[in-house]
Amino acid sequence: MSSAVILKVENLKKYFPIRAGVFRKVIAWVKAVDGVSFEVLGGESLGIVGESGCGKSTLGMTILRLYEPTEGKIFFNGQEISGLPFARLRPIRKDMQMIFQDPFSSLNPRMSIGAIIEEGMAVHGMYSPRERSSKVQEILERVGLSGNYARRYPHEFSGGQRQRIGIARAIALCPRLIIADEAVSSLDVSIRSQILNLMSELKEEYNLTYLFISHDLAVVKQICDRVLVMYLGKIVEIAGKKDLFSRPLHPYTVALVSAVPVPDPDYKVDRIILKGDVPSPINPPSGCRFHPRCPVVQDICREVEPSLREIQEGRWVACHFPGSLGLKRTKEVGVEC
C-alpha cells in the first residue's frame, strides 16, 4: 500500500442556484457541499457517509468535475484539476472513474455491453481496435460475467449484472481512483455482498483507491479503512474505521453508529434517536449545523460554528465538545440455551 496523497480537496463548495421569476433571478442557493477539505491516500478506501441529502453524491460528482465547483480546489496526484479546461482534463479522467448508483440508468440502453466497456478505451486511445475487443472479454470475465455477453444489450441483464458491467466500464481504463456513489445501495443483500467482494478483489488486483459513498454504515464497515461523516454539506468527523465504530466522538456519528444493528443478541446498544429532519441546505442553522438535533447541545453551539480540528493523529472532529455523548453498549447476561 502506497501512502502518498492521491486526492486532496481544499475548502470545496458546490452551491446550486434556485431561480424564479421571468428573468430567472437567483433567489437562493442550495449549499450542497459547503467548505469540505480532506485527503485520500493512495491505496486506501475512504468511506463517505451521511443521511440522504447531505451532499455526499454532489461531493463525488464535483471531485470528478461532473459538476463545476463553486469554490475551492481539488488536487489529483499533486496536480490541481479544479481550474483545468476540459481538454486538459480528459487525460486525467482516465485515472479517476466512477461507479454509479442506479444500474438501470447508468448504462445506455442502445449500446451493446461491449461498446459500453470499449468506449472509454477508445476515447483514451488505449490498445488497437482489435486488442480492445479481447480486452473487453477479459474484463467481462474478470467481473464475473461471460465474455460473449459483449454483444448483448443492457435490458437483458439483472441489476447485479448491470452493476458488474458498470464496474467493468470503470476498471477498463485502469484508473487509480474510483468513486463509488452508492454502488450497492440498490442491490439486494445477497448480491450486495457479492459486489462488495468483487470490489475488494479488484482493489488488490488493480491497486485501486476507493472513495466509497454510502448511507449504509454496515457496507462502509465492510470495505473501508477510514470513514468521513458528512452532515448538511460539511464534514463532522473523519476517523479510522475502528476508532469510528468503537468510539465515535461527534454526537451525530454516535447517533449513526448506535443505529447499526449488532449481530449479537447479548449486546444491547442504546439507540440514540435523533429528533426532527435534516434542516434545509438552503438556509442552514446558525453555529453548529447539528445543534437543533443534538442531544448534548450547549449555548455556544448555537452561535459559534466549530471548525474541523485534528484532536488525535488522523482523527478530525468538528464539535465543541467531542466525546460528550458516548456510545453505550451493555452486554446483557445471556440465558444459556
Place this chain on the structure above:
Amino acid sequence: MKRETRRLLKKFFSNFSACLGFVLLVFFFIVAVGAPYIAPPKSARDPYMMPIVTWSSNPLPPSPEHPFGVAGKRDIFYGVVWGTRTAFRIGIIVTVVSTLIGLAVGSIAGYFGKLVDEILMRITDIFMAIPFLVAAIVLATILGAGLDKVIIALIVFSWMYSARLVRGNILQVKEEQFVMAARALGVSDFMIILRHVLPNSIFPVLIQASMRMGSLVITAAALSFLGIGAPQGYADWGALLNYARNWMMGSQGEALRYWYMTVFPGVAMVLFVLAWNLVGDALRDVFDPRLRM
C-alpha cells in the same frame, strides 16, 4: 439488435391499420416510380408539365381516353399520377430538412442549456408565434413562383416543432446517469450528443416527422390551390384542385356534375395523408416503451 428489430417488425405488421398504411404507401411509391409507364409523357418536354389535351376550357367527364376526365385543358389522370411524385418530393424534402434543422437546434439548446438554450428557444417561439399557413403564403409570394420556393417556405416555418420535441427529450435523457458516465470517461460533448443522447431521444421525432409528412402535402396543396407555388400546368394535386375552383358548384340543377375534378385529386390526397398517419401511429405504438413486453 437483430432480434430486437425482428420483434419490432413483427409487432408493426400485426396491426391492421399499420398494414393498411404501409400498403397504401407502397402503392403510392409504385405509382410515383412507375409514372412514366402508367401515364407516359406525350412529348420530350418536362414530364412534370401536364400536356394540354383539348382547346376548350370546359371540363370533360371521364372517358376511355381520359379515365379521370379533363380539367383546365389537361388530363386529370396524368396529373394525379405525376402529382404523386410531387407529393413525395415536397413531403420528403421538407420533412427531412426541417427535421435535421430541428435536431440541430433542439439538441444544441437542450444539451448546452443556459443562455444558448434561452436564445434558441426564443427564436423558436418567434417562428411559432406566426400562423403557419399565413407565414408560408407570405414567404412563398415574396420568393416568387416555383415548387422550390414552396419547399423553402414550408421548411422555414416547420422546423420548430421537431426542435421543441428534441429539446424536451434531450433535457430528459441528459439527466440519465449514462450521460454522466460518458462525461466521466472523457467522451467529447459532440460524441455524447451523437452516441448517447440522440439515439435515446430520436424516435418520437421520427414518428412526428412521419405524421407531418402527410399534413405538409396538404399544406403544399393548399398553397397550390391558392395559386401560389407550383407554376401553371405543373403536375400537382393542389394545382388540379385549383382548376376545379370555378366548377365546384356544378351547374344548374346538377350540383355534382363536375365531381371528377375534385374527387380524383382529393382522394389521392386523403389516402396519402392517411397512409402517413397510420404508419406514424403504428410506429408510435411499436416504440412506446410502456407497451413493451
